[in-house]
Amino acid sequence: MSSPPSKVLLKILNIIKMLPKEIWAFLALTLLSFLFLLSYVNLTPVVDDDFFFSSQDAQFKSEHEIDKLFLRKDTQLIISASGDIYEPTYIEKVRELSQTVLDIEGVISVNSLTHFGPKNVDDALASPLWKRLIISDDQKSSNLIILLEEKHQSLIVNKIETLLKEKSAQDFELHAAGLPYVIELIRRNLTRDLKVFSLLAFLIFGCIIFSLFRSKAILCGTLLSCLNACIWTYMLTSLTNIPIGLLTATLGTIIFIMTLSHIIFLTYNWRKAMHAQNNDAVNFAIKRTFPPSFWSMFTTMLGFLSLMSVPAKPLRDLGASGVIGCLVTIFVAYAFFPAFLKVAKLHIKKESKIEKGQFNLFHFFCDHNQAIKIIIFVACFLALPGVWMIDSDPSLLSYFSKKSEIHQGFSYIDRNGGSSPLILVIKSKDDLPLTAAQPYQKMWDLQTALEQHRSVGSVISLPVLIAQAEKNTLGWILPRNMLLNALTSPDYDEIAKSFVTDDRLHGLYLLRMNEKYRTLSRVDIVEEIKEVARVHNFVPEIVGGVYNLQGHLAKLVHSSLILGIGKLLIFFGIIVFLISRSISITLGVVSSITIIPLTVFGLIGIYRVPLDIVAAPACSVAIAMGVDAMIHMIQSYRHLKDWNKVLEEIWQPVLTALLVVCTGFSIFLCSTFPPTQRFGTIILVGSFLAGLIALFIMPMLSQLFARHNK
Secondary structure (H helix, E strand, C coil): CCCHHHHHHHHHHHHHHHCCHHHHHHHHHHHHHHHHHHHHCCCCCCCCCCCCCCCCCHHHHHHHHHHHHCCCCCCEEEEEEECCCCCHHHHHHHHHHHHHHHCCCCEEEEECCCCCCCCCHHHHHHCCCHHHHCECCCCCEEEEEEEECCCCHHHHHHHHHHHHHHHCECCEEEEEECHHHHHHHHHHHHHHHHHHHHHHHHHHHHHHHHHHHCCHHHHHHHHHHHHHHHHHHHHHHHHCCCCCCCCHHHHHHHHHHHHHHHHHHHHHHHHHHHHCCCCCHHHHHHHHHHHHHHHHHHHHHHHHHHHHHCCCHHHHHHHHHHHHHHHHHHHHHHHCHHHHHHHCCCCCCCCCHHHHHHHHHHHHHHHCHHHHHHHHHHHHHHHHHHHHHCCCCCCHHHHCCCCCHHHHHHHHHHHCCCCEEEEEEEEECCCCCCCCHHHHHHHHHHHHHHHCCCCEEEEECHHHHHHHHHHCCCCCCCCHHHHHHHHCCHHHCCHHHHCECCCCCEEEEEEEECCCCCCCCHHHHHHHHHHHHHHCCEEEEEEECHHHHHHHHHHHHHHHHHHHHHHHHHHHHHHHHHHHCCHHHHHHHHHHHHHHHHHHHHHHHHCCCCCCCCCCCHHHHHHHHHHHHHHHHHHHHHHHCCHHHHHHHHHHHHHHHHHHHHHHHHHHHHCCCHHHHHHHHHHHHHHHHHHHHHHHHHHHHHHHHHHHHC
């Protein structure tokens, strides 16, 4: 009689003998790939100062020009300390906080009420410079201006954030703002999303697949295929120097879903062949499924390719990563997954709850198909005005939850001095040195005019620096050029070099712009700022800063998306015609696809959903994935020549793919990063709409065009 351990060993040996060599090779490859991923691929999201544009992009040209002319010190963090600024206890807390921050390794300098700033509050209020930099507009808080080293910003910001939590009190509320803080919080959110999404995708999709097919072989094959598709995509993107960034942090879930889409249609065709007692069911499924899968992959790849022409670096990275992912997913689905189908058994049992739900849902849709068609067309018509109301240039505050500390801190700092930097470089129209009497006075007039602009929080410029220097001992006696020479010396940290060039022909205005209550686009506001400079007899030669970059980004993304979707419709039309060889079906598909962006973008505009850089490509991705179902339906129509029969044959894989896509992108709603939530929501709505349109609208429009052409 065999002992229990011997029985276990015997079962293991039987399993080893039963599994084909392809599966063992795939398992070994999976292990090696996983070890390579952990050892050589950096899975930490990279978010740096160039997270909107690459430093090589044309949009960064102005930044390079400013760097050549001026001594830039942009790596600043602002801490706002609320309280009674006249109280001695408040001053003491500011002194203690300033010194503690200054002691942190990597902090270059701190300007505050007690450190390298004014003598006291009254001196700050009387100072041309410090009242603009340190004292808030409502005089209920003061700022600590912190200059950081560019290296190890993340570590420095984490230490400062911990310090703020320790020092904050009811009478001493501390808020932080600044690009380094924004970058660190975005990186932190993306890191969390990457971990959470990967785990949820593995668990949720595993449950769905097993519930549908009730096969351990199919479950293992599906999860291993999806896992390898993700691993190999990340490996290839790493080899091609595409970092995990603003958008590519969600790439794993997208690859998981795309791989599942191929596997679902392949498995349903295999199951159909098995029911028909086809002895070569796996090869039948591959032959039947691969052509539409290839074209579906190709159309999805076109969706990602359309993003690669957008000047914004995160969108280009997503586009390039998506193209790689499309090729990897179809390779994995057809090169490795069929080996698991060969050892899988067909379970003919009662329907699972998911299948019952699908059956009931499909028949509900069929029974109410006229109502569904009317609802879709009416929704598209009502949403249409929203297309012209899209907020494609949202505030930087929209990147964070309204309940978050950074949103509250940014809002307060934004109201009291502005939060987003804009740089304006000017020169006199008469080519006179800016230190000459007339240009200098006009610089003061421009300073005043800019401060009165509704979108400007505070302004620092050369006249403010000189006015501050004139307040010092004997400063009012010294000539302006002598003061300026002193301010460009190392004794004064060469501060004047940040605001005027050595030849005195170019001056720099550093504006902190208000974000929260902006009604115009940033590009329009920048044009207003430039016009103010022209009115005061200056040439606005260069404009830079994060505010300007975001404005250009919004404009480029908006125009590129419209152009990209237009190109996609043309490309999809060509592909559909090549597959169907039918003008009526091509017109039906293109008309059906057009409904998706019109409705989705219309709803985005009507509900004022911020269409930031992260959420912007969602509609293109939804369209590309929605075409998947249409292509499979067209392929079936070529065999069956009857749309009703097509629905009977393909409704279940289409609804299953729809379930997987919607469930997959609903994972993004678990994110703590609002742009990722919006990205998931838009794809969720777009994919659900695409599924209904594929099942009911596309066949109807194709038949209408067919009748019209007769």
